[in-house]
Amino acid sequence: MLKDNLGFNPLSHELSPKYEILSEEERISLLKTYRIKPSNLPKILDSDPAVKALGAKPGDIIKIIRKSDLAGESVYYRLVISE
């Protein structure tokens, strides 16, 4: 698996933010808040090490919680797409 060829979990690196896969309800409410289609979201590849470690599938929306100097914490979303 991934852990073997990397030697550690990329999600534990200090550069990596917190990731969560959105549930169906969260997904619907996100798309409604911003009045968008999933394709309007920023993307993340399914081959991305973080996506693999998270086990997300293409079509999933990932919630990303970053540390931010300006706001303390900032939330970002990305749609998983296949390469």
Place this chain on the structure above:
Amino acid sequence: MSSTSELEAKSIDSIIFGILNPTFIRRYSAAEIFTDEVYDEDGTPITGGVMDLRLGTIEPNQRCQTCGSPPSKCPGHFGHIELPMPMVNYLFTKQIYTLLQITCRSCGRLLLSQDRIEEYKKQIEEYKEKFGFVPERLYSQIIREAKRMSNCPHCGASQYVIKWSKPTEFYEIAPEKTTSRINPSAIRERFERIPNEDLKLLGINPETSRPEWMILEVLPVPPVQVRPSIVLESGERSEDDLTHKLVDIIRAAKKLKEGKENGANPVILGEFENLLQYHITTYLDNEASGIPPSRHRTGKVLKTLTQRLKGKEGRFRKNLSGKRVDFSARTVISPDPFLDVDEVGVPEAIAKALSVPERVNTFNRERLASLIRNGPNKYPGALYVIRPDGARIKLDFVKDLNAFANSISEGYIVERHLMDGDYVIFNRQPSLHRISMMGHRVKVLPGRTMRLHPSVCPPYNADFDGDEMNLHVPQNTEAVAETKELLEVNKNFITPRYGAPIIGALRDLITGAYLMTRKDTYLTKKDFLLLMAAAGIYEDPPEPAVKEPEPLWSGKQAFSLLLPKDFVYRGKAKVCANCKECDENNCPNEGFVVVKNGILEKGVIDQATIGSEKAGTILHELILRYGNEVAHNFLRSLSRMVIKFLQLRGFTMLYSELFLPEESKKEIDDLLNTAEPEVNKIIEDFRSRKLERIPGKSEEDSLEAYIMDKLSEIRTRTGEIASNSLGMNNNAVIMTRTGARGSDLNLGHICASLGPQSLHGKRISRGYIGRPLPHFRRGDLGATARGFIRSSYLVGLTPTEFFYHAMGGRESLVDTAVRTQQSGYLQRRLIHALETLKVEYDGTVRDPYGNIVEFKYGDDGIDPSKTFHGVFPLEVYFNIIVESLNLKTKTEVSDEKLDSILSKYSRMLPKILVNKLKNEIKTYGIAEEDIEKVIREIVKKYEETIADPGESVGIVAAQSIGEPGTQMTLRTFHYAGVREANVTLGLPRLIELLDVHRTPKTPIMKIYLKPEYSKSREEALKVARKLVYKTLEFVSTEIRVLHLRNLALIVLSDEALQEAGLKRSDIVKALSLAGFKNPKFSKKRSNVILVKLKEEREATNLDFSASVEKLKLIPISGVPSITRASVEKEGDEWIIKTEGSNLMEVTKLPEVDPSRVYTNNIMEIQEVLGIEAARTALIREIKSTLEEQGLDVDIRHISLVASAMTANGRLRQIGRHGLSGEKVSILAKAAFERTVPTLVDGAIMGETDYMKGMTERVLAGEEIKAGTGVIDIFVDLPSS
């Protein structure tokens, strides 16, 4: 519709690209063009010639024979040429080649089985539905797969290999190796057989672009408006290049046609065909590779269709993206400190040439009438009058101006001269950021130059050494309103680049303010009143500071008059010497500035407190607390008062002031005398190999580093001695220390020593063999021989020194020239990549297609130009609010209570502000019932600072990064100290980051270790040794092949082994690992390894170098691509810094803390840690690159650029191969780079440009949908 214009204004909703089909060309044609004759003897165009009157006319006395209109109304009509044979359209050759390869030569189907076709069709559908686009990659995969087929899966026909003989011929090679040409008509026939459904699989839209249309059988002839002829002075006509080319085509077509009809020899017919193809190809593109460009009789290369569109001088960039304008002026600028900062002095001559339209009404009728009476030549007058019926009357031609003036009434529009108070837009190129264009109020002045207040120089980057600037006059009330409310200097004190004023005092204003506020400055009553009057303060003077023997006022008192009565400020002046122990109360330099209740109590005013391009100045605080108007008044009064003061006092600088006292001269001389011996000592150490090597550098490099270090140290110290001995009463020192002009370095150069000169960051070493100049001995590494300049400007340089100085001087000139080019291009790319991004009403940053780039602009949604140097100044607002609400303080509120109140507002404020607010409330002790009141006020303040919807944050970000690019050094390397590793910095590094290079020029890593290895230097060093990549070459002194036994003999170097921390046996292990069987130590010599060579070789082959080279490269230890490693202490742990980077492998090492490993290679981070980590690292790298150069850029801009670069899931570069290349709009892409290929691709794919982006709209002359352009009326229609 108004009676003056028959043209109705319509807006372009979308543009569909496609290939013109022959039927359409014929139908659209107004005339067939068939003869190569153009005019008859009397000069009238021949019917059927290229200037046929049915194509329209541009001659004033002719009428178009198609629409009957005079030239002003006729839009021009296309004609057509019937080609005797189909011809290849050169622009499509690449696509023709691909299509020939992937479709069946007999049935025309795509060479994929029906199953695969269905599969791909499904995939394409899926992509469209799920993600809204089809990746380019899928199409190229289909093409690749189809190319591999040798038989048609549909009809079974075997496929021939297609050969493309550039530029326009295609051949197929049959299995029996016979090559035959596929002529254009055959290509056409094949393409006609390709079914629409199959084309869709390739992304081709068959509706707009059937492939057979890529073969021309009829050629459209553009109307004459597109190719006007000019009449030379001699009366001779000179035709446009396109006309020439069209005539060539007709001539060639005619020859071919006649040849065909007369049954000419096929060889000759082929010649004719080639000729026609040549002319058509060069008509389309005269720079086509593989064929000679078509030339005019004079030998000048013709500019044909592609050349007209392409490049900087092409249609897109020269005429569509930018247009020439009326109502503008340009002249030399000069300074005038008596103007207001938001004024511009306009020469009367210009004011008389520019006009402002003003509609007559009851209130201005008399005034406008009197302007008309003055006419166009007497200022203030008027140039034109537009009657309500639309007729435009030029006052030059009106005989009785008086009578005419009396006749005007409401509804007339008078175009009057530019007058005082009119708003105009002032600009200096290069317009690198939005404040390169600002609104100014006109002040008509005598003279021939435009004048501006010196304080507005920084945003324009203007000086007065001959700079010219442009002025534009808005022509309608909407434009005037926007100029006044958005563009005015007043509204742009704070630059969005770093959220601090870019405008402030400069040069003389700083010297003057310093001299005025020094403690020894006292003014008599007369002088003090003069200063007050100059500043426009008409009140009673304050109590004089000294009453006896005569009343005297201090300069500080004068300055205090400019400040609001309740102003409070504390800060350090620029003259502050940064003493170890700061005695705030008795600073000898008056470096500590204290303002209380609007009174300057302590300290002097200089660049640090009123300078430009600085955060935290008095001016900045005034803007924050009292608003732009107060700050503006302060700046105006300040400059008038200070100039007055300087006039009274006088200020100058003498040459003789720079002579140093004897003892300082002696001190400097003594110091300089040590330079040569010190350097010689280092060289001596080097020669006797006693010099300690700097880790990560070779011995030679270490030597140079030590010498450079020594010499710059000596120079710095001479400068210090000089500057200190001159003292604060020296006029030159006053200027440098207060930040008015010049630096300590400049002073040192003038009166102490110029110090070491450098080329490419090293001492000067090139020139003659072994020496830079013939005045020295070969191999002389001494200070003087390698460019150390001992003299100062004051003393003058020796001839050799002069040469060295010129070398360094030239480098800096070349550097500047190269840098402006590079940063200019970077700016263009940034703008094109980010121009479409703007803030939407929901606070997200999106492109015009609704794709989100950031969910909240800059994480907190705040506009940096409304911040205090990037931060929301919560403390300041809090205090203002608490004061204005007159609240009771010092009451206790429980944490829980406070938290519960705050939680209600947690969605409205960023987390960090909520925390800060909590602190403020607690320390201040706001009573519980008042807390919500305060919070609501803070929320209101926060909402005011949020970026406005429609704000073009993309462009602002691009400008904020591109503009400082011009100020960056190009010098790649930088000596921070002897031990600093060489890292790419400055502009090259910034370009490298934004270009997303696969590997940086100087990859480095910062490796943190697990606690057990990070405690001591020794442990860390061990790990560092292990890291460095070593091959067999490094650990051996000799590698030889024993020919007869087919063995390799390797002599190990114990020294090298020790350095790498390896044992001899490790080498054996490494060899077996590399696949060598049974490597053994020699029985006689324990440091020799014998190993059997892998490959058998012929006994006669005695060349072993290849085998030896292979052996040399066998990895022994370390991590590949890590070339050097050194340890360093950071905090209380030892860390490793490496040259070379390999994130993947380093994280695997057991000694390393994988969660903190860092590399400057962003691509590697993307691969190993993912796109999010790459984004963070990219921001970090850009930020530190800018910071290292001392450039202040708000983090929001950097983060937006990084978000845009990573929005698609992988790093995309700023430029053609990334963000700009992936733009949706064909026109925007074409306007950027690769103009014609982009249009061609768009045509084949049948793409639609929805005209939503910025570039497209500019090209079409439409209003831009950003800023004030997003305001529109939306109606909710009842749902049906």
